[in-house]
Amino acid sequence: MTAGTVRVWGLIHKWTSLVCTLFLLMLCVTGLPLIFHEEIDSLSGSPASQASGIAASRESPAFQSLDSTLKRALAQRPGEVPLYMAFYDDRPLMTVTTGARPDVPVDGMKIQTFNRMTGAVIPEGGGGHAITEFLLQLHIDMFLGLKGELFLGVMGLVFIAAIVSGVVVYAPFMRKLDFGTLRTTRSNRLKWLDYHNLVGIVALAWMVVVGLTGVINAFVTPITAIWQANELSAMTRDYAGRPPLPVSRYGSVDRAMATARRAIPGMDPQFIAFPGGSYSSGHHYAVFFQGSTPLTKNLLTTALVDAETGQLTDARPMPWYFKALSLSRPLHFGDYGGLPLKLLWAALDLFTIVVLGSGLYLWIAKSRGLRDREPAARGAYPTVAGAAISTAQSTVSKGNAR
């Protein structure tokens, strides 16, 4: 690599990092407690975390019917229409989401939780839950809705560019240094430069995986819109041009579920999307089935059942880009391998904070250093200067050691 190439990559690293660092710090800081949201919910005594029994996604004669549960949910929210039903796969709880219209945005949705065995309404609960909800919203869109979501997605892409350029400039820095060198006694700058390089390079793969999956998650709205425009409209071609089914003509949800289970045997439902929302057509109950391993749990298969007649229209697996979106969830959240995995996730999140913080520190220290030195040095590129310093220092230290 010539000095010119290093300089260009160094500039890319500097500017991409400066653009995304504060947002990435926010994401790392809010993401850290979110890794443990289940533990926080259960410690703070959330009622939903204490329910136990047959998983609501399974079939059991002990369960209340879906139709009666829906009726009770709607009785609590007069005038609203059903949007989703979702099923826990580890406890007998299900949720019913309602809203003023079938296409109401997320902030106009109301979620109620029911115990399928007892029929009891589960109150929203726990101070811990309120805190994780707040942090989650900050983490997803900074309370700015779709715009915030997409903005953070773009920041994630800039972060990936900063990582890639960082790996490129790692090479000239480390040319004369052994892997893992930490020169902690000479100056703060050198110490944090070495920490920045070491922690950045060891956490590289994790930061890329969590960064990219975060970007994919941030684009959930456009990805769903693409699925609806392509696969969903292909599956419901026969219904094209018909006006949406009025709520008064929605048929039995239990009958639709039975039809869907016959079409996709051996799997359990994750959720039902009601007609008119982002996950269905204007005429269908869309039932999304999941597998039982962490991998297949996220690879949904869809059965579309005519909401009026209860007849099957079509059933097929989700397309590759939707599978990518689904697999991005566990890989971003780190919640699929027990508490030890979460703790390692937290450690690597802290590493990322160290990389971001030390990078910011090095930039501040560099600009102060340049101001204090002779004006000629001002234009000199930091990476080249830094590489020269580190090379010189390592030569000296190796010389001393021998």
Add this chain to the structure above:
Amino acid sequence: MMRSTFAVPTLIALATVFGLVLALTGGGWRDAAAWITLAIPVATVGWAMATSGGSSRGARPARSVARAGVGMAFSAMPLTQVPAE
């Protein structure tokens, strides 16, 4: 040159990705294997701190600040404050 600079980092990255994907395919021993491979990057930093012998000397903020004259330690750095340029 490139090979030696990136040899260890490449192994660590491969171990990380292997563990992340392995745990996704099932529980039990796969989770345990993922804990081990993901502990590698974390342990590497601990190893580097221990072998550089600077982990205790260098981490004392008061001394570092005084010596470097930079006027701030990383831990005390106000992250929201963008320096006036």
